[in-house]
Structures are given as structure tokens and as C-alpha cells.
Amino acid sequence: MISTPTVLVIPYPAQGHVNPMMSFSHKLVDHGCNIIFVNSDFNHKRVVRSMDNNNGSSSPIKLVSIPDGLGPEHDRVNLGELSVSILSTMPSKLEKLIEDLQMNEGIKVTCVVADVFMGWALEVAKKVGIKGAFFWPAAASMFVLQYNVPKLIADGILDTHGSPTSTTKTFWLSSCIPAMDIKVIWWLNLFDSLVQERLFEYVLHCLRDSDNVTDWWLCNSTYELEPQAFSCVPNLLPVGPLSRTCDDNNKSVAPRSLGQFWEEDLSCMNWLDQQQNNSVVYVAFGSIALFDQKQFTELALGLELMNRPFLWVVRQDPNCENKIYFPDEFKGNRGKIVGWAPQQKVLSHPAIACFVSHCGWNSTLEGLTNGVRFLCWPYFADQFFNQRYICDVLKVGLGFDLDENGLISRGEIKAKVDQLLDDENTTPRSQAHGEVKAQHWRKRCFFKELKQVSYLVETLNCLLMNK
Structure with missing residues (x-):
């Protein structure tokens, strides 16, 4: 035996x-x-x-x-x-x-x-x-x-x-x-x-x-x-x-992911169910990335400016000395903010249109597996390589440009979201920036996962x- x-x-x-x-x-x-x-x-x-x-x-x-x-x-x-x-x-x-x-x-x-x-x-x-x-x-x-x-x-x-x-x-x-x-x-x-x-x-x-x-x-x-x-x-x-x-039989796993350092807020899944397909900008920067107040303010107001529904993960860590605050003019009426999200489930939801990401390798694979396009905002380590791979090799995303103050401005955020999602509606979604490539890699990655x-x-x- x-x-x-x-x-x-x-x-x-x-x-x-x-x-x-x-x-x-x-x-x-x-x-x-x-x-x-x-x-x-x-x-x-x-x-x-x-x-x-x-x-x-x-x-x-x-x-x-x-x-x-x-x-x-x-x-x-x-x-x-x-x-x-x-x-x-x-x-x-x-x-x-x-x-x-x-x-x-x-x-x-x-x-x-x-x-x-x-x-x-x-x-x-x-x-x-x-x-x-x-x-x-x-x-x-x-x-x-x-x-x-x-x-x-x-x-x-x-x-x-x-x-x-x-x-x-x-x-x-x-x-x-x-x-x-x-x-x-x-x-x-x-x-x-x-x-x-x-x-x-x-x-x-x-x-x-x-x-x-x-x-x-x-x-x-x-x-x-x-x-x-x-x-x-x-x-x-x-x-x-x-x-x-x-799982390997394509059955859903437990509602919460074992191994998370923060509790996943599952209410965001119900919120996503109420949004139109391909409409939500998902924003998450992993477990380590930090923003100073100026950059956090630009991000918040950029999400407001783009006038689209968004799901934003703002990590809550009571032991972190990096305290940041939402600007007074930020209303967030079109979005939902959570402390930690069940990311794999979020990215597989039909409401997600694109992923504003720090380009960690896990996030990169999760986005590719679900055919999601990226707006790349790397923070440190291998994330800069992953950004280049996403944009230049796989061609399923765009990067942001810094302004004269070294910040990614609210206007830049709106402009890149519009460019990625083809806001003018003059092109079918299947031909929008990176969409064909994203679906190609979704099929390849999912097939490979089964093997x-x-x-x-x-x-x-x-x-x-x-x-």
C-alpha cells in the first residue's frame, strides 16, 4: 500500500x-x-x-x-x-x-x-x-x-x-x-x-x-x-x-481565498452584478505599493474625471505609517471602494473593462487568464519588466506618462482609460486597443491552466x- x-x-x-x-x-x-x-x-x-x-x-x-x-x-x-x-x-x-x-x-x-x-x-x-x-x-x-x-x-x-x-x-x-x-x-x-x-x-x-x-x-x-x-x-x-x-473540473472554489493577509470584501461582487458588461475600471495595486498624498489625490480625481464606474482597492493597514486621505472634492459616486478584493473573481466578472494595475506577476497572469486589458502603473522590483512585457510583447495594455512634477496626473489617467477603451465608440470593442490580443491570451492561458x-x-x- x-x-x-x-x-x-x-x-x-x-x-x-x-x-x-x-x-x-x-x-x-x-x-x-x-x-x-x-x-x-x-x-x-x-x-x-x-x-x-x-x-x-x-x-x-x-x-x-x-x-x-x-x-x-x-x-x-x-x-x-x-x-x-x-x-x-x-x-x-x-x-x-x-x-x-x-x-x-x-x-x-x-x-x-x-x-x-x-x-x-x-x-x-x-x-x-x-x-x-x-x-x-x-x-x-x-x-x-x-x-x-x-x-x-x-x-x-x-x-x-x-x-x-x-x-x-x-x-x-x-x-x-x-x-x-x-x-x-x-x-x-x-x-x-x-x-x-x-x-x-x-x-x-x-x-x-x-x-x-x-x-x-x-x-x-x-x-x-x-x-x-x-x-x-x-x-x-x-x-x-x-x-x-x-478547480480542475471548472467548479467554483470557496467564496474566500485561503492565504489572504486581509479579509476579502465580497460585497463588491454584488456591486459588479449591477453594472453593465465591459464598463468597470478595476484599480488595484497589490499588497506593498504605497502612494504619497499628492499622487493619491491625482488618482482619486482621475477616477472621478473619467466618468465611468470603477472598483478601487484601497488597502487598509493599521500598522502602516503612510497615512493618506481622500481629497475633499472627491465624491466617488460612480465607484465602489473596498479594502481588499477577491481579485480572481473580480477579473473574471463580465462587468470588468480594464485593470489599472501595479503589474505584479500574479495580477498579470490573472488579467491575462481572463482576457482583461491593462493600464500599467508599476511600483517596484519586477513590475517594470512586467509592464514592458504587457505593453510591448503581449500588446494588451498601455503605460502612463509622468508629468513635469513626476506624477501621473488626473488628466493622464482619463486620457489613457479613454484610449484603451475607445471612448468615442467609433470602433467595435473587438477592435479596440489590445482587445483582440487580450482574448487571444485568455484562450491560450485558460487552455494551458487545464493542462x-x-x-x-x-x-x-x-x-x-x-x-
Whole structure:
């Protein structure tokens, strides 16, 4: 008799990393695996708090946690400080967790799937005799970039701290990938040079001796989206797009998404039901992006100026020192504002016309899967690469232009929404900017999503059978 495999999944402690790995975990549960999902203590409490009782009690996934080493007063948006603390604290705690699961609960972990940003976890797994796989939550092209950092340093393109060594504007990772602009290097888009250096060194550590701890690399993307990137790393297995709008039998999943740091406001779905098809501008900037008051004011008044219905996610975080206020002249009569939305369900709703997005990779895949066009407003890290990919390669969106004050003005917001949605109604919607391309990628992504189970099962079988 073959026992049910138990997979321990450990994401980097950020919402954009937790989401795809939680979806991945559900896929494995659907095909006969037990899952132990390891959050940091801090995020575990947020996840439990955001869940309703029914969703939490019926979850097939065992939620556990280990400390990240920071106190409650620390700012976990400071990814440099967080990463240093993770590396000094979590490896020993993970090893103890694995031992306690077997000693106290009789649970033997069969394999570990670790976020690349938690790559040290596979060193722990190897130490205790467990097989493992890496999981990359971003675009395959960004993995190729990260994987080739030692080569970029050796070639003199980057110094040992990850900064460009010359005035070179472009570089080549491989003959099969077009030249990359230096501006798409994700760690150069972190605002703070100390954070940049710390996070760069942390990720290098996570990838140290990576080829000696696993032969398996999983990526939340598809070959159809990024054929050139996947051809550069033969062991990189496409298992995306990972989403939980529907299960593998196209049945709706639980009303709330397990793994969210904030409670989803489901009232927005009823509001969307009352709107005309293809009429609503959805505005959401993920779990980290922050605005100063001037830019927030321009955004609010831009949404008012466009004279269209809008659904706007304004994240409520009581621990955040970045306090912003709606301008007095903002009425918001045509819109609905929520603190956190069930985004995958929102983007699949027929009322959605376009997505004003920070271009996180999860949001990018969710928009593509649902055939939604983008207005790109990247904030940091890989989001600038994703914007260029959306606009220049996939051609399903537009970017915003800054004014002389470095702001995206209210007028620019209205103008780009009108341009994207063809406000003059002189062109059929099917021919409006990016619409044909958006529907093309919706079909390709949805078809690919239905095929990912075979990749997941094949990977798991290989891991368990020590192939």
C-alpha cells in the first residue's frame, strides 16, 4: 500500500509569494497529497484573522508557522531587514518543525517545495534526508536573469553587490533571449540602496549550491507566454498560471481565498452584478505599493474625471505609517471602494473593462487568464519588466506618462482609460486597443491552466520516486 505523500510548502513571507504557492498547494491536494503550508508567525496570524470560520475549518491544507525573527514593531515591508532576519532565524526553526511534526504528530514530510526566495529551506531538507523542489513565483524571464547573476558578475556587467558596472544600457543573457534593458533588473527598483544590497545578497545565498539540492525548478508561467526564457533553462518546469477561481473540473472554489493577509470584501461582487458588461475600471495595486498624498489625490480625481464606474482597492493597514486621505472634492459616486478584493473573481466578472494595475506577476497572469486589458502603473522590483512585457510583447495594455512634477496626473489617467477603451465608440470593442490580443491570451492561458495537472503530478512522482 502506497501512503499519501505529505508535501511541505514554504513561501517567502509576502502576499505575492503566498498566493501562487497556495494555489499550487490546492492543485496538489486535488490530486491526493497532504499539504503543510508554512507561513511566518506574523503572516500566519494575518491569514487566520482574514478567514471566515467555515473556510478555515474545512481547509484541506494544514497551516503552520515559524518565527521570522522580527518583533511586532518591525516594518516587514523593509525586505532587506526582513530577509536578513529570515536567514538568521528560520532555518533552525524549520528543521525543528519537521522534527516535531514526526515526533509529536506522526507526520513524515515526503518532500519540500520552497520558494526560491526561501532557497535555504532545501538545504534544511537535504540535511534531514528529504527531497525538494524550487518554486519561482514570477516570470520565467526574471528567473533566467536571477539564475545568470554569477555570469553577469563574471562578465563585468554587474559588480558583486548587483549594481551595473558601466554605462551599458542593455545586456544579453542568452542568444535565445532578446537584449534586456538594465532598468528591468528587479533589485535595482527597490528605492533604497541598502535594501537593494541586502536583498540581492540574500537571494544569492538562497541560490547557492542550488543545483546540488534539487533537479526540479517550478515556475508560475507557461511556455506559450515565454518560450525563449524556458528554452534557456531546460529544468524549469512551467506550472502556471496558478489560480483558484475554479478547480480542475471548472467548479467554483470557496467564496474566500485561503492565504489572504486581509479579509476579502465580497460585497463588491454584488456591486459588479449591477453594472453593465465591459464598463468597470478595476484599480488595484497589490499588497506593498504605497502612494504619497499628492499622487493619491491625482488618482482619486482621475477616477472621478473619467466618468465611468470603477472598483478601487484601497488597502487598509493599521500598522502602516503612510497615512493618506481622500481629497475633499472627491465624491466617488460612480465607484465602489473596498479594502481588499477577491481579485480572481473580480477579473473574471463580465462587468470588468480594464485593470489599472501595479503589474505584479500574479495580477498579470490573472488579467491575462481572463482576457482583461491593462493600464500599467508599476511600483517596484519586477513590475517594470512586467509592464514592458504587457505593453510591448503581449500588446494588451498601455503605460502612463509622468508629468513635469513626476506624477501621473488626473488628466493622464482619463486620457489613457479613454484610449484603451475607445471612448468615442467609433470602433467595435473587438477592435479596440489590445482587445483582440487580450482574448487571444485568455484562450491560450485558460487552455494551458487545464493542462498543468499533468506537470504537477509528473513532478511530484519524480520527487517521491527519487528520479
